[in-house]
Amino acid sequence: MNFNKVIANGYGMKDWLVNIRRDIHITPELAMEEFVTKEKIKVYLNEIGIPYKEYKDHRGIMAYIINENNRHTVAIRADIDALPIRENNNKSYKSKNEGVMHACGHDAHTTMLIGACKLLYEMKEELNVNVKFLFQGAEETYGGAEYLIKDGCLENPTVDYMFGLHVQPYLETGFIECKSQVFNASSNSIRIRIKGKRAHGAYPENGIDALVCAAQIITSLQSIISRNLSPTNMAVLTLGKIEGGEAQNVICEEVEIVGTIRALNKKSKDMIINRARDMIKNIAIAYKCEGRLIVEGNGYPELINHEDMVEVLKTNTKILLGEKSYIEKEVPAMGAEDFSFYTKNCKGVFFNLGCGNKEKGISSLIHTNEFDIDENCLPIGSLIHVLNVLYFNKKS
Incomplete structure (x- = not known):
């Protein structure tokens, strides 16, 4: 497998990812109400050609690449819901839904996972690990992770390793932050x-x-x-x-x-x-x-990062972004994150991805009405997901 080609392909789809992110950003929906968002995700999954599964009790979707002969399964999660915040900017992609905004970057998370779907599905014949792509609703209020777990997303085949990320504007684009053990309260x-x-x-x-x-x-x-x-x-x-x-x-x-x-x-x-x-x-x-x-x-529950999974992330961060691109988080965040439900069931790691750009004036924190991202982070997010999966591809 040519990793340089994979990375080049990832950066090469930036414009496509930007269009997807803005398309999703413009129609934000609250937890358990992600009907339009779900339909938009399905359009992009159908464009890629990847199979997926829907659920009746929530708006989550699971796309997948599964071969019964593969021994291990890796899952990647993105949350898709928005917040009850009125967006305050004049961007062309400003929210059309009054009083609702993607103020936590879930539109970016969703876009990055769609990008990972595309890259990994294009190399599906070279994969000897199964991959599940979890588009999860209701992270902000209802703990939507529990819905997908209840519906068997971690089973048949059993998920061995799991990854998730969150964009953070206090980190400049091109940096990733993580720590082992407790990551969120x-x-x-x-x-x-x-x-x-x-x-x-x-x-x-x-x-x-x-x-x-x-x-x-x-x-x-x-x-x-x-x-x-x-x-x-x-x-x-x-x-x-x-x-x-x-x-x-x-x-x-x-x-x-x-x-x-x-x-x-x-x-x-x-x-x-x-x-x-x-x-x-x-x-x-x-x-x-x-x-x-x-x-x-x-x-x-508190979110626990498994130490060996953090090492995987650290290795891939340095491959993708350079030796100084990985930042060790000093103390846990007191904000909650329902990715914690997944790491109670399998080995996993959750990390922060830089999306800030002070030169462009992109520094407003998450959950604020002026929050935005440096869209250069989109292909980085997709590629770190892909490299994390491919780490286990060569181990299987």
């Missing part, structure tokens, strides 16, 4: 409910003020991490929304607070949840209220 959504007793605001002795109780709970919860975890063990407890009260002259009867817990290991997460539950209950009792903590669902 776990995430759990929480809801706090406090119940008091309604009364006229002029006669507080007749009521039980849930709002005053909520204020004490919010303040007290901030001590959990600072006074129960080592400063070297990162975690986050953020309360982002509070609702309660009916009028300025009515003692508040009910308050609801919603937030998120992020941690790097289960022990820390469980400690935070248990301490929060105890504090909420007992502070509420002190104020003659009822208080309880609700942890919604199982959340996203």
Whole structure:
């Protein structure tokens, strides 16, 4: 297999990739609503000629190259959903869907995976590994990875190795960042409910003020991490929304607070949840209220990168981009990533791909309304996917 030719072909399809990315960017859709996005992906897969499978309970797609005689299977994942953000720029490919934007780069991830499909399908006769290409919806909110896993995407044949990436504008195009072990924190959504007793605001002795109780709970919860975890063990407890009260002259009867817990290991997460539950209950009792903590669902587990898979990525990064192109990430990110569900089931690695370009003014961070990418990163993303697969092609 001529790797120089593969790399040349990858860079040679840049214009095609740019057109695909802009086509997808212009029609962003929220999690579980990726109907148009799915149809556009199918158009490009049909153009390539690669077979694919659809699912009835979500908008995910799995394209594949499978030969029953191959011993190993490699999977690559791209997320396809967008965010409820109003795009703020004057680009020709600006979102046409008001209030929805590809502010996290999933349009780029999808495009890169389509590019990998094209390159690998063109050399399918030379492959002695199976390849699954997972176009996954609902990463931002519902943990769409679980839908594909439930539908058997990691089975028949069993996926042995898995890769995923995320564009990051704080990295310049041409650089890749990764680390072994914990790469992203776990995430759990929480809801706090406090119940008091309604009364006229002029006669507080007749009521039980849930709002005053909520204020004490919010303040007290901030001590959990600072006074129960080592400063070297990162975690986050953020309360982002509070609702309660009916009028300025009515003692508040009910308050609801919603937030998120992020941690790097289960022990820390469980400690935070248990301490929060105890504090909420007992502070509420002190104020003659009822208080309880609700942890919604199982959340996203922490994302673990397998060390040998990181070495594969590091080797291929240096082949594709040069010796200094690989950056060792110093600490895990506290943002959650549902790629973590995959690495609970098979060896995998998730990494950051540079998409920033300060000279072009491309530096706005993900999840902002001015986010954009340096489109020179598109063929790089496709090619690193291909090189990662081909590493196992020569090992099989």
